[in-house]
Amino acid sequence: MSYFFLNYGGAKAVGGTVIPNPTYIPPNGHDVTNVDLSYEEQGEWKAIPFLHVKGWRQDEWEYSPTRYVDGKDVGKIAARLFTPDGWPIPVRVSQIGGISMRIEGRDILSEYIRAERVVTMVVQPFPWAEVEEFAIHLQQDGIRLLPVFLDPATQIWESQSVTQATDNRSREEMFSLEEEVLAQAADIPTIVDGRLQAHSGGFDSKTCPVFGVIKTHQRIPLDMSRLKMLYALQLGQRLPAFIHAPAKNLTTLTWYLRIGEGGGQSALDGVVRIEVSLDWYESHVKGTNFVDRLSRVVMAYRCQRRSYNRAQISLEPIVRGEDRLGAVFGNYTRLLNHFYYLAHIS
Amino acid sequence: MTDEILVNDSPNGPHAIGKVGSPSGKEATSDQFYFWVDRNALVESTQIVRTSSIIGGQEFRFFALVEQVYRVSDKANIADEWGSTDGNSEEEATFNGQGVTYASARILRADPPVFTPPLEQSKVYMCSDEESGLAYGSDENEAPLTLGKIKNGGNVLAGNGQIDMNYLIGVSGGHMNVNGVAGRGTKSSFLLYTIYMMLQEAERQAKENPGDPTRLQVVPIILNVKGYDLFYIDRWNKNYIPEKHAAAWAAMGIEHPHPFTGVRFFAPQMPKGDVSIPTGSRGTVEAYSWSLSDIIENGLMMYLFASEDAEDMNFSALVLDIESWLTQEDVQPDGTIKRMLRNNPFELHQKTSKKATSDKNAEGIEKDEQGAYAQFNGGSTSFNPDAVPQSFAELAGWVKNISQEIPQKWNSHHTGTWRKLHRRLIKLLHEGKGVLRLDDLKGKPLNLVIRQSSAPIVIDLNSLAKVPGLQRFVVATIFNQLLEDRTGPNAINGLVYLVALDELNRFAPRGAKDAITKLIETVAAEMRSMGVILLGAQQQASKISERVFENAGIHVIGRSGSLEMSQPMWRFLNEKTRTKASILQAEEKLLVQDSFREPMHVRVPFPVWAMRSGEAQAGESNDIDAPNDTPTGLITY
Numbered sequence: 001m002s003y004f005f006l007n008y009g010g011a012k013a014v015g016g017t018v019i020p021n022p023t024y025i026p027p028n029g030h031d032v033t034n035v036d037l038s039y040e041e042q043g044e045w046k047a048i049p050f051l052h053v054k055g056w057r058q059d060e061w062e063y064s065p066t067r068y069v070d071g072k073d074v075g076k077i078a079a080r081l082f083t084p085d086g087w088p089i090p091v092r093v094s095q096i097g098g099i100s101m102r103i104e105g106r107d108i109l110s111e112y113i114r115a116e117r118v119v120t121m122v123v124q125p126f127p128w129a130e131v132e133e134f135a136i137h138l139q140q141d142g143i144r145l146l147p148v149f150l151d152p153a154t155q156i157w158e159s160q161s162v163t164q165a166t167d168n169r170s171r172e173e174m175f176s177l178e179e180e181v182l183a184q185a186a187d188i189p190t191i192v193d194g195r196l197q198a199h200s201g202g203f204d205s206k207t208c209p210v211f212g213v214i215k216t217h218q219r220i221p222l223d224m225s226r227l228k229m230l231y232a233l234q235l236g237q238r239l240p241a242f243i244h245a246p247a248k249n250l251t252t253l254t255w256y257l258r259i260g261e262g263g264g265q266s267a268l269d270g271v272v273r274i275e276v277s278l279d280w281y282e283s284h285v286k287g288t289n290f291v292d293r294l295s296r297v298v299m300a301y302r303c304q305r306r307s308y309n310r311a312q313i314s315l316e317p318i319v320r321g322e323d324r325l326g327a328v329f330g331n332y333t334r335l336l337n338h339f340y341y342l343a344h345i346s
Numbered sequence: 347m348t349d350e351i352l353v354n355d356s357p358n359g360p361h362a363i364g365k366v367g368s369p370s371g372k373e374a375t376s377d378q379f380y381f382w383v384d385r386n387a388l389v390e391s392t393q394i395v396r397t398s399s400i401i402g403g404q405e406f407r408f409f410a411l412v413e414q415v416y417r418v419s420d421k422a423n424i425a426d427e428w429g430s431t432d433g434n435s436e437e438e439a440t441f442n443g444q445g446v447t448y449a450s451a452r453i454l455r456a457d458p459p460v461f462t463p464p465l466e467q468s469k470v471y472m473c474s475d476e477e478s479g480l481a482y483g484s485d486e487n488e489a490p491l492t493l494g495k496i497k498n499g500g501n502v503l504a505g506n507g508q509i510d511m512n513y514l515i516g517v518s519g520g521h522m523n524v525n526g527v528a529g530r531g532t533k534s535s536f537l538l539y540t541i542y543m544m545l546q547e548a549e550r551q552a553k554e555n556p557g558d559p560t561r562l563q564v565v566p567i568i569l570n571v572k573g574y575d576l577f578y579i580d581r582w583n584k585n586y587i588p589e590k591h592a593a594a595w596a597a598m599g600i601e602h603p604h605p606f607t608g609v610r611f612f613a614p615q616m617p618k619g620d621v622s623i624p625t626g627s628r629g630t631v632e633a634y635s636w637s638l639s640d641i642i643e644n645g646l647m648m649y650l651f652a653s654e655d656a657e658d659m660n661f662s663a664l665v666l667d668i669e670s671w672l673t674q675e676d677v678q679p680d681g682t683i684k685r686m687l688r689n690n691p692f693e694l695h696q697k698t699s700k701k702a703t704s705d706k707n708a709e710g711i712e713k714d715e716q717g718a719y720a721q722f723n724g725g726s727t728s729f730n731p732d733a734v735p736q737s738f739a740e741l742a743g744w745v746k747n748i749s750q751e752i753p754q755k756w757n758s759h760h761t762g763t764w765r766k767l768h769r770r771l772i773k774l775l776h777e778g779k780g781v782l783r784l785d786d787l788k789g790k791p792l793n794l795v796i797r798q799s800s801a802p803i804v805i806d807l808n809s810l811a812k813v814p815g816l817q818r819f820v821v822a823t824i825f826n827q828l829l830e831d832r833t834g835p836n837a838i839n840g841l842v843y844l845v846a847l848d849e850l851n852r853f854a855p856r857g858a859k860d861a862i863t864k865l866i867e868t869v870a871a872e873m874r875s876m877g878v879i880l881l882g883a884q885q886q887a888s889k890i891s892e893r894v895f896e897n898a899g900i901h902v903i904g905r906s907g908s909l910e911m912s913q914p915m916w917r918f919l920n921e922k923t924r925t926k927a928s929i930l931q932a933e934e935k936l937l938v939q940d941s942f943r944e945p946m947h948v949r950v951p952f953p954v955w956a957m958r959s960g961e962a963q964a965g966e967s968n969d970i971d972a973p974n975d976t977p978t979g980l981i982t983y
Contacts, residue, residue: 106442300440304429307422316441323420323444 004134005343008081008126012345013090034245035221039253040291041240045226050257051236053289056296058103063209063285064297067111067190068317069199071098071178072325073171075118077163078336079345083125090163092120093339094170095329098178100185101317108317112184114177115328117335120146120170122162141342146173175199186210191298193318196275197249205250205277209284212252212275213298215313217268231267233258236299241291243278251278257295259302260312270312274298362469363387366397367448374463376453379410381470383447390499391415392926392947394473394481395451399465408464409473409481410451411944413922419445452920454481454943478504482946488512491547492598493540493937494948506598507948509900511547513939515562515842519899520874523850524883526904533883534572535953536902536935537846538579538606540881541566541802544844546600548799563841566802567794567824571811571849576804577627578956580609584963586954594951605955608801614809615790617780623809626959634805635781635789636823638738639687642672644791649822650774650782652815653860655766664759664767668745672734690734731755739784742771778816794824795831797838814852818862821853825865825878832876845869846881851889854882863891870897888913901938903945905930919945 004010037045058064075094082088097115101108119138123131123145135145148169150162179202182192186203189211196205196212203210221244222230230239238257245251252275260270274294281290303314311319340346364383368374381397383389393412398405420443421427431437451470456462457480473481478496489511498504513519522540526532544564551561570576582605595603613622615633622633641647647669648656655661674688731753735741748756749764756764775784783789794803805824810817828843847853854866869880871893880894887895888910895915903919904927910916911924919927919938923945927936933952936945956962 103441106438106440108441108444304432304439305421305426306429307426320420320444 003344004126004130004137005079005081005345007130008083008089010079010081010091010343010345012340013077013080032247033221034243034247036243036245037222037226037240039241039243040255045229045240047229047233047237048240048292049234049237050292050295051299053292053296056293056300061293063189063290063294065189065191065209065211065294066103067185067188068101068103068193068315068321069098069178069182069190069202070101070193070318070321070325071174072096072322072329073174074326074329074332075120075170077166078339079343081121085125087125087162088159089122089125090159090166092166092170093336094118094120095332095335096170096174096177097325097328098174098181099321099325099328100181100190101321101324103317108320110321110324112181113325113328114180115325116173116177117143118146118170118173119143119339120148120166120173122150122166123147124149124152138342141338143339143342146170176201178202182210191315191318193315193321196252196277197246200250206279206283208277209280210277211294213315213318214273214275215310217271217273230256230271233271235259235261235270238291238295244275245278252276253278253281253291255291255295257298259299262312264312272298272313361387362471363389363395364449364470366399366464366466366468366470368463368466372448374466376456376461376463378413378450378452379408379464380448380450383415383449388499389415389447389449390502391449392497393499393502394454394478394496394504395470396473396477396481397464397468397470399468401460401462401465404458406460406462406464407457408453409455409457409477410453411481411947413450413452415447415449417445417447419443452944455483473498473504475505479506479508482508483941484508486510486941489515489517491543493543494935494950495594495597497934497947497949503597503949507937507946509937509939509946510941511544511562513899513941515879516874516877519940521870521880521882521898522900522902523887523895523898524881524902524904525887525906525910526883526885527907528885532904532932532935533885534576534846534848535957536904536950537848537881537883538568538576538955538957539950539953541568541844541846542606544842545799545801552799558840560840563799563838564844565794565796565800565841566844566846567828568802568804568846569821569824569848570804570806570808571817571847571852573808573958574625574627574806575958577611577625577631577806578959578962579606579802579804580629581605581956581962583953583956583961585961586952591952591954594949595954598951600951603951603954606802609804610801611804611806612792613806614781615783623780625806625809633790634792634820635783635786636791637783637786637789638672638735638741639787640789640791641782642669642687643685644823644826645669645673645685646819646823646826647672649819649826649862649865650815651770653858653863655770656860660760660763661766664763667756667759668767687736688734690736692730692733736787737785738771738775738782742768742775745771774815777813778810778819781810781816781820792820792824792827794827794843797841799841818853818860821847822862822865825869828878829869829873829876832873832878840877842877842879844879844881846883848883850882850884850891850894851886854891854894856889856891858891867891867893870894874899886910886913888915899940903927903930903936903938904934905932 055061056064058066073094073096075092077090078093079091080088081091095115095117097113099113100111102111138145146169148165150165175198179199182190182199182202186208189209191211191213192199194212195214196210220227235258238255241253241255243251244254254273254275256271256273258271262270298315301315301317303311303316303319305311308314308319362384364381364387366374366379366381368379372380389412391412391414394409395412396407396409398407419427430439478498484490487508487510490508491511492506492508494507495503496505496507514522524533524536548562548564555561568576611627611629611631612634613625613631615635616623620633622631625631648662648665651665672688674686676684678684729747731748735744745764745768749761749768752761752764775782792805807817807820810820854863869878882894884890906927908928911927916924923936933949935948935950937948938945
């Protein structure tokens with residue numbers, strides 16, 4: 001029996017389930033990104049149609065992706081406790097997991113699943129022995145404590161940044177699970193949901209055919225004319241591939257393409273971006289029509305469910321992976337109530 | 347049948363076919379649960395499954411009947427389904443759907459008994475033959491009687507579908523009622539089939555325990571109410587094809603099914619002859635009839651009249667008065683009372699059944715000898731009110747004369763009542779002059795008192811179809827005789843009279859209060875313990891006496907109309923069962939026994955005996971397709 005929460009004024013935090021910032025990727029210190037827009041097209045850019053390309057199917061092309069990796073983090077800041085100095089510390093309770101789906105013919109089957117129930121919180125302000133005792137207490141009920149460590153120099157536990165750090169830690173752990181799943185068979189052509197950098201621990205960027213599909217676009221490294229060209233992309237068209245080279249992170253070859261008809265709230269509805277490790281590309285497929293073929297695969301595997309609000313930019317195997325993970329997670333409210341019981345929060 | 351598949355051959359084998367799921371909206375209860383179906387398994391409604399869960403530290407097995415199988419795709423709505431091929435039906439979707447098949451199952455039995463649901467994630471298995479029987483409590487049947495093979499899917503059969511005879515022949519209940527639409531072999535054929543299986547059981551017990559005085563002994567009495575259909579049950583059914591149908595019999599342990607043998611057939615006596623009316627049957631058909639003395643001896647007078655008359659207090663008082671005057675009762679050495687027709691003290695009547703003349707009086711009643719005629723039919727000068735009528739003709743004349751000038755002895759009854767009785771008698775004797783012997787002093791009354799198992803006795807009622815009153819009279823006579831035999835000092839332990847009667851709605855209609863309905867109700871309510879068992883059938887149970895229906899220990903439902911199944915008396919079945927009843931195949935039945943939590947869905951073998959003349963195979967019954975070896979299933983007496 002742990003009285004950790006009671007000792008530190010633990011109380012429920014009301015509010016709905018929150019999905020962490022989907023654009024967040026784990027930090028790797030301060031970084032500078034170089035972009036080489038002339039990698040594929042040195043001259044003036046123009047939209048490139050790719051629907052006509054042949055030889056993209058599984059039985060025609062060795063790099064046609066047959067594995068799809070996705071992750072899921074369902075949780076929220078469920079409680080707060082207070083440091084001995086009186087700073088509020090948010091506690092996130094979540095279910096996180098990673099899954100790989102495999103395409104066999106016309107069937108999509110689940111392959112590997114990793115799922116965990118975690119409690120995420122900043123632990124530095126509390127006596128370590130008490131934190132450990134609480135962690136053991138949770139572990140006995142199948143819940144893992146994810147400690148968040150902030151800069152040791154921090155003395156002010158400003159609520160906004162602590163909450164952000166807590167959410168991000170939960171998401172980092174989800175990426176870890178995705179990497180674990182990815183690593184099970186990273187030599188098989190695989191598409192991961194999101195940035196390659198976030199999954200870089202799960203594959204060798206020089207040898208593994210792992211590709212990222214990014215659905216949301218935060219910083220678009222294009223100039224005005226190319227940006228307008230991006231907005232004007234038609235279904236089945238892409239922009240030329242270019243190099244995205246963060247100084248400290250994975251250098252990728254990347255390109256934008258439209259796989260949905262658009263017409264939604266954003267001009268970029270239906271547009272996704274694909275990332276491929278530049279090292280792998282140059283050593284394996286440079287000089288081929290790889291970019292067009294991979295674009296064609298992504299187009300072919302797009303989600304066709306009209307009722308799914310992100311269908312225009314989602315891939316069917318990824319959506320099914322999310323469904324499957326959701327089924328594995330079980331009832332979140334029940335987890336929450338169980339956590340409150342363990343923490344003696346009424 | 348050759349296309350049947352036994353469950354042991356199921357490709358599903360011993361592997362789990364799914365797991366219990368109980369999400370919100372599909373909660374498991376102590377009555378039912380849902381389970382999802384393994385992607386490689388085939389599950390059908392009507393299959394019997396089992397699962398087990400450890401609850402409170404104890405393992406419980408749950409046997410259940412698959413009520414319905416559902417398929418849900420991974421699409422949220424039909425537009426999503428449309429979108430998977432962009433609305434083009436010729437196009438193949440890029441990926442197969444990720445649909446889920448799941449089923450609802452109604453719990454038949456929990457072992458050990460418990461009123462709690464199985465837990466989610468419990469593996470679900472198809473029941474084996476033995477387990478299918480256990481699901482319906484076959485291990486608790488004290489007197490099992492196999493009535494078919496349990497249906498376990500569209501074309502798969504599981505173990506033996508057994509009822510407990512204690513619910514049929516009187517220990518825990520009695521009687522069987524079969525409901526079903528006409529013309530699908532639903533009713534009569536199943537009644538015969540039940541009789542066949544009971545005779546088999548009686549024969550088995552006789553072989554195993556010949557000295558056991560309480561062993562089962564069966565006397566089947568089959569009332570033929572349509573055409574002369576049941577006069578062919580000792581003939582092979584020409585539609586029976588051994589290669590196709592024998593396997594179903596063999597699966598029930600009957601290697602050599604055979605038409606009934608030794609059957610006795612009875613039909614009404616010819617009005618002017620000693621033999622029965624023609625029935626078209628090749629075999630011997632015995633005649634039956636009653637004279638006035640037969641009526642008196644068996645106390646049947648009141649049964650001659652329709653319910654409306656019987657309910658008329660004045661009329662029934664007069665009939666009882668006359669019956670009492672005609673009856674002489676003698677106490678026998680064993681203490682029983684023997685009834686007989688009083689002799690006519692004036693001795694004018696010739697004690698012969700031979701008629702001296704074929705002349706008829708004004709009422710169309712043939713004259714007997716002049717003396718008798720004058721005594722009962724003469725004018726007021728020759729009529730003797732104290733002369734005791736010895737035949738129906740005399741009785742009619744006597745009543746006529748009394749009604750014209752009522753002697754003091756009889757004047758407690760109103761003239762109108764006398765005249766009413768006279769009119770009724772004239773009509774009755776005119777319509778039933780074959781069955782009711784006008785001038786004969788002795789008829790050929792049915793004697794159904796048998797002291798040991800016997801082959802079926804088929805009694806025709808169809809030829810009396812135009813005289814419902816007479817038809818009811820015959821039925822009443824039969825039951826009355828059985829009641830007296832079973833309640834008398836000579837009653838045999840273990841002996842069971844099985845009386846098969848189709849069209850119960852004609853003999854015990856709902857709401858009727860006539861003597862026949864009351865008699866059948868009495869049989870249904872009180873006589874099971876005395877071994878008189880009614881195997882009744884009708885197209886619409888809602889049209890028969892509730893008392894008769896309610897008292898049946900075994901209900902059998904063949905294909906029945908949906909309107910009928912919506913009637914209040916079927917509310918003891920759940921909606922899905924009622925729906926199922928409306929789509930049953932001809933050879934399928936739902937058996938309802940009190941101890942079953944759900945009706946048992948069985949398939950019965952194709953009958954080897956003919957059910958009508960058109961089905962009867964040409965030639966003698968015993969030399970067609972009869973096996974060379976001695977058949978174990980052959981019933982001989």
